[in-house]
Amino acid sequence: MNYETLIPVIRKLAIDAGAVIMDIYNSDDFDVKSKSDDSPVTAADEAADALISAGLRAAFPDVMLVTEEQAESHTAKGDTFLIVDPLDGTKEFIHRRGDFTVNIAYVENGVPQRGVVYAPAKNRMFFTQADGRAVEETGAFDPDTVGEVQPMTVADSDNAALLVVASKSHLTDETKDYIAKYEVADFKSAGSSLKFCLVATGEADIYPRVGRTMEWDTAAGHAVLLGAGGRVVRFDDHTPLAYGKEDFANPYFIAYAPGVALKQA
Template sequence: MDYERLTRVMRDLALKGGAKIMEIYEGDGFDVKVKSDESPVTEADEAADAIISAGLRAAFPDVALVTEEQAASHSKKASTFLIVDPLDGTKEFIHRRGDFTVNIAYVIDGVPVRGVVYAPAKGRMFLTLADGSAVEEDGPFGPEMGKVNPIRVSDPDNAALMVVASKSHLTDETKDYVAKYQVKDFKSAGSSLKFCLVATGEADLYPRVGRTMEWDTAAGHAVLAGAGGRVVRFDDHTPLTYGKDGYANPYFIAHAPGVELKPA
């Protein structure tokens, strides 16, 4: 894989998908449907998916593509694949809270090695460069990449941790787990932005005790890894891997390496 080209293509398609999402977001209204798994989907999800999928298939025709909005792709099995959530945080989008992202990632042998997370309503772009390091790009975003700032996880103080958790899916189990730590500040955020807040050092710990799919997490996982962070299973703290049956994740913890993890 030409990682320079991959970065350019993923960034470009995230911006194009994000522009379509914002066009619908800022319009008069949009239809909301319910999928078979009871999750919501809007015309923005579908429109962004069409743009991103077409672009990835044209650029990388020999690489398997898995995307949330194309159910037929969920039965694919490949050791190397691209994985997309064209609009992560649909509930945030529907309620016009702004915490939604475009997620595009590249996975090799179970590991998300490159990724882009773009939050169009917040004007934040996180991505991995060709060497795998993670950066945040300054906006406004044009056709060519602008100034980028390297990002790095925190050196956490275990007596005063910064914790981030889901805004729309905050479970009692999550609250119980967070209570095991000495917490200085607790914030909620939507979508894959939570990974990015750990990647930038704005948070130390993100536990997810709830349902997620690989397209929800792969891009944020890649960005966090590029910033020196880790994502591990909740139960045994082994690395979270990708390409699982049905692309469903177990519970997990994303964290700066200095966090002293508590048992489940």
């Protein structure tokens, strides 16, 4: 994969998909349907998926594509692929809370190498540059021209006063019990893959996820966090979280700045 070609494509597709999503988000009403696993899906998920999938297939026809909204892609096998969640945080979207993102990532040899996370309602854009470094872009988000970018670096964590971020919609008792093992100065909740990005910017030190996620939920945020010097490991044995797993389902995991002294589960 030529990253100099990849990054402008996925950034543009994320911005264009975000515009489609916001048109629906700002409408008077939108339908909410249920998928086979009872998770919600809206016209925004479907429209964003159609736009992104068409763009990726046109630009990279020989690369395997996995996307949440196309069940037939979930049977694909491989450890190198593009992976998409066109609207991560559908529950946040439905309740008009703003914590939803467009996630596009490229995974190579099981590792999320590059990615973009765009939160159109929050006006925040995070992506990895071609060289792998993570940046946050500010400005008007022109699809064809990158605006001002700020390099992202994880926090120099103080283990006596950690900043913790966790899921807004999926805060389990197990997650609370694990967080209680740390000395916490502040706790915040956030939706979607924004939690990875808050660790990447240094706004949080650690994000534990003791709950179900899929690879399309995490790959883009994972790539951004890696590009800012962070890490993502399995909850059980603290080995790196790998991609291309059976059914693209994740185990529990911890995303964190390297200065955090991880506790055992």
